[in-house]
Amino acid sequence: MTRLTEDLQQLDQLTARLSQWCQAFVQTLPDRGVAVPGDPALAADTLEDNGAGAAAAFDQFVRTIAPFLSASAGPRYLGFVTGGTTPAAMLADWLVAATDQNVSSPGDSISTAVELQVMRWLRALFVLPEHFEGLLTTGATASNLLGILCGRQFAGLQQNIDIAASGLAQTQIAVFSATAHASSIKSLSLAGLGRDRLTQIDCLPGTEAMDVASLRAALEASSCPGKIVLASAGTVTGTDFDDLQAIAALCRQHHAWLHVDGAFGLFSRLLPEYRHLSEGIELADSITSDAHKWLNVPYDCGIFFTRHTQLLQQTCSVAAPYLATGVDTQALMDWGIENSRRFRALPVWMTLKAYGRKGYRDLVAQNCHQAAHLADWIEASPDYQLLAPCKLNVVIFKPRVDDAEVGRTLRRINASGKVFMTPGFWQGSSGIRAAFSNWRTTQADMEIICDVLKAAMRE
C-alpha cells in the first residue's frame, strides 16, 4: 500500500486533527506574536526519497513551520493593508482545496458561473453600474497589470494596431499618473511599456491626489496618439482619491484609457458618507480592487473590472481549439493572465452569503472608526504627531522627537510582538503607518495598540 492510499484511508483522522489545529490557531490569533522574525534553518532539511505520510508531515509542520507563522490574520497586524479571513471565507478555502476545480473554461463545472456571479455581487457591493464585468485575479498587482494591458491594447487600436497580435513595435503610448502604486510601475515594466514611460503628474499640495490642471496640461502637451491615465481611489499612505469625474472628462477628450486603482479604497463605496470620494469611477475604463485586503478572504484574491470585455478578451484570449467547450458561459482564461485558475470565487461567494452587505458595511465602518480613534489618540499624545489627517483606515505618524527616531521606534513597536506596523513616507518625511482592515480588531485591541505606542517611547 502506498503512502497515498494510506493517507486516503486515514482521511477522517487527518481532517479531524487539521480542523482542531486550525481552530486553535484561529482562536489564539490575538495572543500569538504578531510578527515572528527568526530563521528556522529550513535549509538543512533536504528532500527525502521516501515520504513520511501526511500525519508525519503534519507533525513536522507543527514543529518546524507553525511556530514561525505571523498573526497577520489577527487583530493587531496593521502593516500594509493586510485584511484577515472571515470564518466563512476560511471554510470555503478548505472547500477549494478539497474540490480542486480548475476555473479555466466552463463546460465541466459550475465554478465559472460562480465566479461570474461573485463579480455581479461585488459590482453591487461597490455600487458600480452594470456595464462593469470582470474576473478575480491573484491580487491588485495582477489587476493593475490587466488594466494596463487593456489600456495598451486600446492605445494600439487608436493607431490601427492590434498589439495583442503584432506587438508594440510601431506604437506610441504615453502613460500619466500622480501617485501610481508600486505595482502599477512594475506592471509598466511587465507590459513592455517600461517604468520610465510614466509622465509624472503633480499632486495637489499636501496630498497624494492628482492635480487635474497638471494632468490637463500634460495631456495637451502630448502628441502621443495612445494615452493611458492611471488614477487612484485611495493611495496607500494618504488614502487620497483623485478627482475621477474631472479626470474621466479629460480622458474622454484626449481618447485616453482611464484605469483606477482602488485596491482598498473602493471599499469606501460601501459607506454612503464616503461615496463622494470616488464619484466618477463609473466612467473609468478599468478598475482594480482587492478581496484579500478589506473583504477579508484568504490570500490570494484580487478583483478586476472593465467596461470593455471585448478588448479584454482580445488582450488575453487563448488560441487553443482543444479548449473549446461548446457552452456560452465566458471562459475566464480568455479574460485573465492564467490559463489554469484556482476556484478563488468560492471564499468570496461564501463570505458574501454569510455576512452580506450589512456585515461588510459594519466592518469597513468599524475599521475607519478605529483609525480615527488612533489618529485622535496620537494627536493628543505628548510623544507622537500625525503626519497627515486620517481620512479612511490608514494612520501615518511619527515620534515628536527627531526623525532619526522613526526607525528605532517602529522596531520597538514591532518587537513588542503585540502590534505590527510598517514604515511610511509622507511629503518627504519618514513615518510609521498603521492600516486597519481586519474584522477582528476590537476596542480592547485599540487599548493594547496605544499601550504599546506609549511603552515604545518610554524605553
Ligand SMILES: *Cc1c(COP(=O)(O)O)cnc(C)c1O
Ligand atoms: C495593496 C495594493 C496594491 C497591490 O496589491 P496586491 O494585492 O498586493 O497585489 C496595489 N494598489 C494599491 C493601492 C494597494 O493598496
